[in-house]
Structures are given as C-alpha cells and as structure tokens.
Amino acid sequence: MTQPIDPRALDLFAFCRAGGEAAGEVAARDLPRIIAETAAHAPVSAPDEVFSYSLTGFVEEEASEPGTPATQHLYVDLTVNGLVWLDCQRCLGIYAQPIATDMCFEVVASEEEADAAPMDDDEIDVIVGSRRFDLLTLIEDEVLLALPVAPKHDVCPTVHESLVTGVDGQAEPEAEVPPEEEKRPSPFAALAGLKTKH
Template identity: 55%
Template structure:
C-alpha cells in the first residue's frame, strides 16, 4: 500500500492494522530541525503503527452517528541542538495519538476544541500518512531543546566551592 496516497476512510472501515518505517530524509520539515553537527549516521528511521476504528454513537432523538478514529504510534529519535551548550544531542520522539477523522474542513471546524480524547484531522481518499506522521513529530519536538545535563556543565560539587554572594553579605551584617 502506498502510504503517501491511500483511502483513509476505507482503511478505517477495514479495521486492519498497518505498520512500517519512514526515513528522516522523507520528512524535509523535520529534517530541517536536525542539528547541523549531528553524527553522519544520523539518518534515522521512524517506526510507525496505525489502527483505524469506527465508533457508533447514539444521540438523543437522532439515529446513530459514526465517528472515525485512527490510533497512531511513532517511535524514533532526532539529533537536536541543545539551547544551553549548543551541542547536538539525541532526542527521543515517541508519539502516541488518537485522531478523529472528519470528512471535510467544515466538519473539522465544527468539532469541539476541548475534546481531550482526540485531535481532529480531515481525511481523504488520497491521504498522505507520511505528511501526517511528520506533522505529529514536529508537534512532539521540545520548545527549548536541551540536554538533561550538558556535557560541559559545572557539577554541583564544584559549584559549592564558590562562596555564595549571600553568605558574604551575611558576614558583613554580623560584623557590624
């Protein structure tokens, strides 16, 4: 199946899972986020799994309405530039999301914004899953990428050797 152009509605109704891999080089917007000094072998593969589901919902006084969902999981990592030390580091990008698939932009615009169960997307019979995966990975990027502890960061034990400016002030206060 070509996951750059397939019938998302038929996929959901079939209820069969799908999985595969996509290379970082196939996602140019995400590739542009990679650190310039990333290792040469940093062309990463992202593994994805997708499962469609149809939920029937009865509303008061109306016939049952079908809601279409896609559960999408993506796992992989990218090299980003740390905002503290400006060196590259590997950032895991796990994505686990539920997407409610609407038939049109108008339906998507009418969907409630406060639904924590699922994000809304517009499906099509020519759906580009790779672009959707790239969108989800871009949303998963940290706002301010940084190491948990930078390689050249001063360790707390070394920091304690310096006298605190407040301790110096405290000494001045007690001498008077």
C-alpha cells in the same frame, strides 16, 4: 492483522471502516521539516534515522433519535517512535532527542466538519481524511509537536563556558575573585576634617 499500505496515498476512510492495522518505518530524509530541525552538526547518519509507526483504524457509532440510523465516527490511532538530533541550548552540543507519541484522531470528510468539531477533548484531535491521504505528513506533524521548546540534555556532558550557571549540567561556576578595591578616603572622614579646622 497488519496490512500493507501506501503511506503517501492511503484511503483513510476505507482503512477506518475496515478496522485496519498497519505498521512501518519512514526515514528522516523523507520528512523535510524534520531535517530542517535537525542539528547542523548531527552525525552524517542522521538522515538515515528511522521513525517507526503504527496505525489503527476503527469506527464508533453514536446513538441517534429513535427510528434513525446511528451516526458513525471514524478514528485512527497513530503512534510514532524515533529520535531527532538537536542542538542543546545549555551546552551547545548535539544530542539525540527521543520521540514517542501516541495520538487518536477523528477522521472527518471536510474542513467545515473539522472546524465544527468540539475542541473539548485533549485526547482526540480532528483531521480531514481523503482517499489519497498522505500519512507521512501526519507523522511529520506529530514528530514536530513532540520536539521540546528548549532542547537540552538531561545532564550535559560539558557546559559551555558562556552558559555556566551552576544550576543545570554538571559544571559548577568558578568562584569569582573580587578585584582589590582601591583604598579611597572616606567622605565622612573628609567632612570630619573640615569640622576640626573651624
């Protein structure tokens, strides 16, 4: 069952141990780094775009040596869905980039533990938890990581004349008409003329 949480001050340790589930929405205007990435000519409603999220906490126990208690590992699974208005690098127009992320994080108590955590699992990242954890910052991080390196439409509605390549988008380059070459005498013909004079 989902539970109400304060996304700006979440006791992440207790949330994980309780097997908590939460869901909600956050507006783009509350994520300043996302606003900074938003296209300058995005619709005026862009700051009102919302990202929906769901958060699930759980615990996994790792067997220890006989006679010692099992080691507990805390985890949260975070999914984020929404869109960000970006500038297309191909046609220079704006477009809505869908965002859909799903990441699992191991929650540790300190930076030292995070630094010591093995980095061999691409499916799990490590974060430092707290009793007043700012979930919005984590959501913002995940949205930023999901943004494309080179934003562009799947198929551009138009292609800016300076960027027409004929490969991407729908527009094809116009065939270039080569300028008429000036008729110049062949240097070989001039040499032949010199030989005939001798």
